[in-house]
């Protein structure tokens with residue numbers, strides 16, 4: 647065990663990869679990390695999917711409130727987001 651974990655504050659260490667964004671479960675180097683939108687890590691597909699669902703729901707609401715159009719029947723907005731990072 648090295649003691650440099652204490653000196654991480656203020657360093658350029660990418661702290662956003664430390665824990666699952668949804669459940670805050672710690673992400674280990676040997677475990678698969680499920681990325682979403684490039685820089686949002688999740689511990690599992692389930693957690694990521696929940697975040698995607700949340701985001702889509704929020705975006706849909708935002709679009710509806712900012713744009714009072716009646717094009718609510720558009721179903722082509724399904725986007726495959728997220729990249730499975732299984733290396734290392």
Ligand SMILES: [Zn+2]
Pocket residue numbers: 666667668669670671688689690693
């Ligand atoms: Zn999680």
